[in-house]
Amino acid sequence: MSEDIFQGYKNKALEVLKKYNVRVWGQASIETTRGNFEGTVLPRSENDDDIHIVLKIITGYNIGIDIGTITNMKETGYKKANYKIPEKEFPTTPGLPSVKLFGTGGTIASRLDYRTGAVIPAFSPGELYGAVPELADICNLTTEKVFAVFSENMGPKQYISLAKAIGEEIKNGIDGIVIGHGTDTLHHTGAALTFMVQNSPVPIVLVGSQRSSDRPSSDAALNLMHAMKTAGHSDIAEVMVCMFGPTSDDYGLLHKGTRVRKMHSSYRSTFRTIGDTPLATVNRDKITPIKKDYKQRRNDRNVDILPYFSDKVTMLYYYPGMKPDTIDALVDNGYKGIVFVGTGLGHVNKELYPAIERATKKGVVMYMTLQTLWGYVHMFVYDTGRDMMARGIIPAGNMLPEVAFIKLGWAMGQTEDPEEIKKIMLTPINDEITKREPYNGYLVYQGGVPEVEDFIKKFRK
Amino acid sequence: MKKNKSPEITKFSPKKNYELTQKEVGYIPRKKAKKADYERIGFMSGLEVHQQLKTKEKLFCHCPAGVFHSHDDFNAEIIRHMRPTLSELGEYDGTALMEYKTRKEIIYRINNQTACTYEIDDTPPFKINQEALEYALEISLLSKFNIVGEVHITRKQYLDGSIPAGFQRTAILGVEGEIPLKNKKVRLIQLSIEEDSSREISDIGHTRVYKTDRLGMPLIETVTYPEMYTPDELKEAAEYIRFLNRSTGRVRVGSGAGREDVNVSCKGGTRVEIKGVSYNKLIPELSHIEGFRQWALLNIKRKLNDNVKDPTIWKIQHKEIDYRDFDLKYEPITNGLIDKYRILAVNLPDFKGILSHFTQPGKIFANEISDRLKVIACIEKPNMVHSEELEPKIIEENFTKIKELLNAKENDAQIIFWAPEADIPTALETIEERCKMAFEGVPQETRKSFLDGTTIFxxxxxxxxxxxxxxxxxxxxxxxxxxxxxxxxxxxxxIDRYNQLNKWGIPEDTYTYIFRNNLFPLIEKIIKTLKINPKFIGTFIGHKLKFIEGHYTSADKFEYSKIYDLFKYLTDSKLDIQLSKKILPVVFQYPKMDFDSILTSINFKSVPKEEILSKIPFLKQKYSEIKTSKDDKVAKNWIMGELQKTAIGNIPPDQLAQAIVQN
Incomplete structure (x- = not known):
């Protein structure tokens, strides 16, 4: 079939459409036991039931008609929607930095098809310029779609091709790189790129949006502006995540790719630096560093691309009463590295010890990280910790669980020697383990406290 | 050489022009307007009636509904800037573009009691409030809508900031309904359930502040076809829909709980929407004025197209002026200078007689420009003066000089406006845009109403x-x-209730009060279960209760169900229902007081009928001694007066009167 004229309809609803000879995008007048309805038949979402037909009525609203109530139906016209995002040529301004935007399939800039509700990504410079014309005042933009996957489907393969593409761009003389990315696994990619693209002379900025750009209150446009500003103008040549500081349309925060985490399922200001302060704030005019020592922008084109990853690595979130067979199963299935996410200072129960010993004997390397997210693994404080270390678990300092997982995969992509791996794991590349935790690295003030309430009321932050 | 006008040209008077154009348009005050006047201008109108539902929680989150705060009662503020999104045709929506031009910073005040992360669009919606959906469906059924088979939540974009997400979640429940008016049926287009918007606190310059207590409350919108052809008919439809909504007992009442968008057009005009009208009594006046405003704009269109050969190339000219060269002793301008505003003079070719053209009572075309300068360019009013002020604000010589400066022709008009530098491009665009629209007729817009019935962009x-x-x-x-x-x-x-009240002989002047407060079920219950005279109970509620409500205040919440309790008490105690009139003021003021105590407080004593009647012969005797008139009626009234205090509540007045005559 060249074209699906009954898009999304199945079983009973499909039969009804066929019976009355009415197509998707057909103007239909429908007689039902509940009265008459008129409108354009819309495609139906594949996951919805098979007993309703969707109509767009003249006032622009959508409604569903129960096929059980339909007594007659007639197609009175037909008009297929052809939706296209308008393209305007992205202007080049001499003197502005050139920035490359890599697309990974996230919907940082997208448009909604008003008729179907489908998301259409805006991606080419022309499309982006049409949607966010302010970008042209910040940089000269080129774009490249590296692949198109949802955030949750990003993985080692994608990290590697992204790292290689970045390497190429740097060699070609780009002033900064922005990567548009879904937000769910933005921090995993942040860590992966920190390890795979080292010693970069230019900023590498990961950006996403918590509210898709088809809504007027979207954070996408401002995030893009902040990211382009950072990539083109910032002196900080590191892998960073650039997202909203507060939920207000105010300023963005730049987080180190190794210390950042998505901390709220839906807030705009979901990304937080854990165990440290963010790198800098950014608004449309300037970047204001918070941390004084960072890797500075250079003019050379040297960069180390280390595109390695082993998928024989896994992560185990400990819970009370966990049984040893969970570890056995992983080992028996050939996993060679396990990152534990332990309780408190880095603990699991005694029942697991034999399984841990068995794993060590089979050459599996194991690292301990924390469910508390904030703080360091301390395995010397209690006997349990010492017991575990004796059985082969290595404390990973204050490395975040997801970062430890990514780093272990990256390390084991390079070597299988446990000592080598340990050396790589415990030698920080960009603060994935920090020597000290500043006093203000842990700030989770709670509502209800008068001083906190007072601050929230006054500062819109 | 232009300085001195030739004496034979009579001096142009804006005031006279205003009056003359008002006559040209054929404007008449509403009180004098007849059906034929509305037919003449092709008056057409429709309604979008918004009604809040009486639910415990909001529509898409679990915040309480119906809790309101004062402006300063908030816990946090957040900022949003709304960006236009492209339409499916790849173009920006007109409103979107305008709202974006205004570059507004929107601030939302959040009180933790009434708003959560959903209201500020930081959490996706929860499942729709079932209670709200049910109430809305009941009203849809009563309005005879065809109920949809499946409800699809739709996003409707709003860029004014009234909703932090930039869109309202809304869904159609029914299409093609109908309501009966006295003389016709009015068709309804659709009924939707939607979330209410934020309430505006202020809108000054580039900052607009909202509070979020009302935001997200369940609301229904009933939309009529534009089938009301006079302002009175329009009001009748508004009242009917309001009463229908209230007849379910499922809706909120009180200030702002029911609001109408009034759509008006005239022949050759366009649909203009007057937003958020809270009082139905204002509807006739403002729809009348809007009909004629459009008629006036069409007169302007005719004049401009007669005077200007090629409207497509029409454009304004402008020059910045130095205040030192002029005599601008007008406070807002001098204030403006202090605020580092810039002053610009603008020439409008061939607009002489247009700026002072009548548009609404007391308003002229120049107001349309000034209103847009405030809304679109964010320049607070007063933001301009012009060459055709009805009451000149600056001395006329200024304009003589400005005409020269702008190389203006005799038939041109001029505007002087002042604005911060950043707003000037938008201001100039706005002026030119509004003037160019005048060649086309009536711009599509939404307007805000004032109590006097005039409206503003x-x-x-x-x-x-x-x-x-x-x-x-x-x-x-x-x-x-x-x-x-x-x-x-x-x-x-x-409509059936209306007919029933009529049948019961209850006077029509009580109906509005009865329907507005949904008291029909109460009246029906009292009549049916207590067998009380319908006319008595109808007027008791429609006159007496209405009066008491307007003149007394309650110490506690007075529930209308108390009225039933009152009559039940009287019936059970075998007391005369006339006593209800004496009890009502007390029970209204102190709803918690029991009826026995109320009787004591009004000095009522239960006296057997016979005892009262036994006093008649004695009083008759006494009257014959003091006899003031020969008329028996006077005698009867005097005796009734003497007995009334003890009689009320113990014996109905008609029985008493009869007994006096018979004894």
């Missing part, structure tokens, strides 16, 4: 391309048995 009317499916929520099927079940428990129709 609010926003550009949004296009149709601002609706799209809400990807955050699944469609909700409405099964037949659910709808059937709801249909069974519906209240009777307002």
């Amino acid at each position: 609010e926003r550009v009317l949004p296009g149709a391309d601002r609706m799209y499916p809400d990807t955050d929520s699944a469609p909700i099927p409405l099964e037949n048995n659910y709808i059937d079940e709801l249909s069974k428990s519906l209240p009777s129709e307002v």
Whole structure:
């Protein structure tokens, strides 16, 4: 079939459409036991039931008609929607930095098809310029779609091709790189790129949006502006995540790719630096560093691309009463590295010890990280910790669980020697383990406290 | 050489021009307007009636509904800037573009008691409030809508900031309904359930502040076809829909709980929407004025097209002026200078007689420009003076000089406006745009109303391309048995209730009060269960209670059900219902007081009928001694007066009167 004229309809609803000879995008007048309805038949979402037909009525609203109530139906016209995002040529301004935007399939800039509700990504410079014309005042933009996957489907393969593409761009003389990315696994990619693209002379900025750009209150446009500003103008040549500081349309925060985490399922200001302060704030005019020592922008084109990853690595979130067979199963299935996410200072129960010993004997390397997210693994404080270390678990300092997982995969992509791996794991590349935790690295003030309430009321932050 | 006008040209008077153009348009005050006047201008109107539902929680989150705060009662503020999104045709919506031009910083005040992360669009919607959906469906059924098979939540874009997400979640429940008016039936287009918007606190310059207590409360919108052809008919429809909504007992009442958008057009005009009208009594006046405003704009269109050869190339000229060269002793201008405003003079070719052209009572075309400068360019009023002020604000010589400066012709008009530098491009664009629209006739826009019935520009009317499916929520099927079940428990129709009141002989002047407060069920219950005279109870509620409500205040919440209790008490105690009139003021003021105590407080004593009647012969005797008139009626009244205090509540007045005559 060249074209699906009954898009999304199945079983009973499909039969009804066929019976009355009415197509998707057909103007239909429908007689039902509940009265008459008129409108354009819309495609139906594949996951919805098979007993309703969707109509767009003249006032622009959508409604569903129960096929059980339909007594007659007639197609009175037909008009297929052809939706296209308008393209305007992205202007080049001499003197502005050139920035490359890599697309990974996230919907940082997208448009909604008003008729179907489908998301259409805006991606080419022309499309982006049409949607966010302010970008042209910040940089000269080129774009490249590296692949198109949802955030949750990003993985080692994608990290590697992204790292290689970045390497190429740097060699070609780009002033900064922005990567548009879904937000769910933005921090995993942040860590992966920190390890795979080292010693970069230019900023590498990961950006996403918590509210898709088809809504007027979207954070996408401002995030893009902040990211382009950072990539083109910032002196900080590191892998960073650039997202909203507060939920207000105010300023963005730049987080180190190794210390950042998505901390709220839906807030705009979901990304937080854990165990440290963010790198800098950014608004449309300037970047204001918070941390004084960072890797500075250079003019050379040297960069180390280390595109390695082993998928024989896994992560185990400990819970009370966990049984040893969970570890056995992983080992028996050939996993060679396990990152534990332990309780408190880095603990699991005694029942697991034999399984841990068995794993060590089979050459599996194991690292301990924390469910508390904030703080360091301390395995010397209690006997349990010492017991575990004796059985082969290595404390990973204050490395975040997801970062430890990514780093272990990256390390084991390079070597299988446990000592080598340990050396790589415990030698920080960009603060994935920090020597000290500043006093203000842990700030989770709670509502209800008068001083906190007072601050929230006054500062819109 | 132009300085001295030739004496034979009579001096142009803006005032006279205003009066003359008012006559040209044929404007007459509403009180004098007849049906034929509305036919002459092709008056057409329709309504979008908004009504809040009386639910415990909001529509898409679990915040309480109906809790309100003062402006300064908030816990946090957040900022948003709304960006236009492209329409499906790849173009920006008119409103969107305008709102974006205004570069507004929107601030939302959040009180933790009434707003959560959903209201500020930081959490996706929860499942739709079932209570709200049910109430809305009941009203849809009563309004005879065809109920949809499946409810699809749709996003409707709003860029004015009234909703932090930039869109309202809304869904159609029914299409093609109908309401009966006295002389005709009015068709209804659709009924939707939607979330209410934020309440504006202020809008000054580039900052607009909202509070979020009302935001997200369940609301229904009933939309009529534009089938009302006089302002009175329009009001009748508004009242009917309001009473229908209230007849369910499922809706909120009080200030702002019911609001109408009034759509008006005239022949050759366009649909203009007057937003948020809270009082139905204002509807006739403001729709009347809007009809004629459009008629006036069409007169302007005719004049301009007669005078200007090629409207497509028409444009304004402007020059910045130095205040030191002029005599601008007008406070807002001098204040402006202090605030580092810049002053610009603008020439409008061939607009002489247009700026002072009548548009609404007391308003001229120049107001349309000034209103837009405030809304679109964010320049606070007063923001301009012009060459055709009805009351000149600066001395006329200024304009003589400005005409020269701008190389203006005799038939041109001029504006002087002042603005911060950043707003000047938008201001100039706005002036030119509004003037160019005058060649076309009536711009599509939404307007805000004042109590005197005049209106002011609010926003550009949004296009149709601002609706799209809400990807955050699944469609909700409405099964037949659910709808059937709801249909069974519906209240009777307002029109039937109206006819029943009539049949009961209850005077018509009580109906509005009865329907407004949904008191029909109460009256019906009292009549049916207590067998009380319908006319008595009708006027008791429609006159007496209405009066008491307007003149007394309650110490505690007075529930109308108390009226039933009152009559039940009187019936059970075998007391005369006339006593209710004496009890009502007390029970209204102190709803918690029991009826026995109330009787004591009004000095009522239960006296047997016979004892009262036994006093008649004695009083007759006494009257014959003091006899003031020969008329028996006077005698009867005097005796009744003497007995009234003890009689009330113990014996009905008609029985007493009869006994006096018979004894």
